[in-house]
Amino acid sequence: MAIALGLAVVLAIILDAVADGGPALAVLLYCLGIAAVRLPLRHSAPIGVLAIGGLLVEGAIHGRLGRDLSLILSACLVFLVAYSVKERRAARAAEAREAVLAERARIAREIHDILAHSLSAQLVHLEGAKLLLRADKTDEALDRVVHARDLAKSGLEEARRAVSALREDPPALPQALRTLAEDFQATTGRPCTLHISGAEHRLPPEAELALLRTAQEALTNVRRHAPGSPATVRLLYEPGSCDLRITNPASAEPGTPGGGYGLVGMRERAELLGGTLSAGETTDGFQVRLWVPA
Incomplete structure (x- = not known):
């Protein structure tokens, strides 16, 4: 694309030198805008320099440097406006990505806060129940299992509330x-x-x-x-x-x-x-x- 736009800029300058017409200048400005929006700066900047240099050479050869200076200013303005549009789009895209990452982090923290505490407590109770069963203390083991069940039920209810809050306005x-x-x-x-x-x-x-x-x-x-x-x-x-x-x-x-x-x-x-x-x-x-x- 960079090569094609560069060639189009050169041809537009040649056509303007031969025919001195408006369409060639419109093509030139269009190519500069496309280069600034579509290409990285390391590729679009040389095309802009090529257009300015070509216009200066054309003006010096044909003795119309004053007209071409105003055209150069127009070309620079088009390039800068198109590049600023590109930068704003990139900034909005970056903000959108950051918002997505922040929302993912919030959801992850929410799930962790709900489940990690209840699951770790359940593991403690179940491990204690296993040890009590090995010691033939069935009543105490049953009490541990009941506590673990209550924690699991509470954690499930909290998870459901969290999913509901994520789907709806809290x-x-x-x-x-x-x-x-x-x-x-x-x-x-x-x-x-x-x-x-x-x-x-x-x-x-x-x-x-x-x-x-x-x-x-x-x-x-x-x-x-x-x-x-x-x-x-x-x-x-x-x-x-x-x-x-x-x-x-x-x-x-x-x-x-x-x-x-x-x-x-x-x-x-x-x-x-x-x-x-x-x-x-x-x-x-x-x-x-x-x-x-x-």
Whole structure:
């Protein structure tokens, strides 16, 4: 293509020198535009130099350098406009690719947050059940299997919710938190109080997702590590930020041991947004707090 366009430029200059007509100049400008749009700069630039040099030589030979100088300016303008169009197209394509990669990363993180924690906990329970069966402790082994089944059921429900959220527009954060509180109460039989203060408004999708996943993980930990305890969820909308706190009193019943990897993932998600996540004991129980700029 570069050779063909170069030859077309030379022929257009020769035809203009012989016939001094407009069609030859139109062909010249068209070839420069095509070269700038279709070819890389290392190939299109020599064609532009060839056109400018040919026009200068033609003007010097025929004594019409003034006319050809204006034509050279027009040729440079056409080349620059066509090249800028090409660069804008490349920039939009790059932005589209980055958006696709970011969406893939978001989906991967979402699936990991949902499944990795529940699957690792299931493996721990099943491994413990295997050891208990070898020791003829069938009742304790059955209890481990039941816990693993409950974790599998919970993970499957979370995966279905995630797929549904990817297919549809997710609900607003307050509504999603109300649903979580209702699920907690229906599952545990204990109250889950939700307090929302400040002017409610939609946050960026990444911020709403981080707040929702943190609330899910915190309420899951309450069910596992503090069985029988109620929970309180507080969401505060502030100018330029949002503050989420999940608290629960200490439980007299023994909970399921765990390593807290889910909160580690939530902390990483918060840091990606420029926020902070803290989790620890309080004077009367346990609190998980997430602050994100929004």
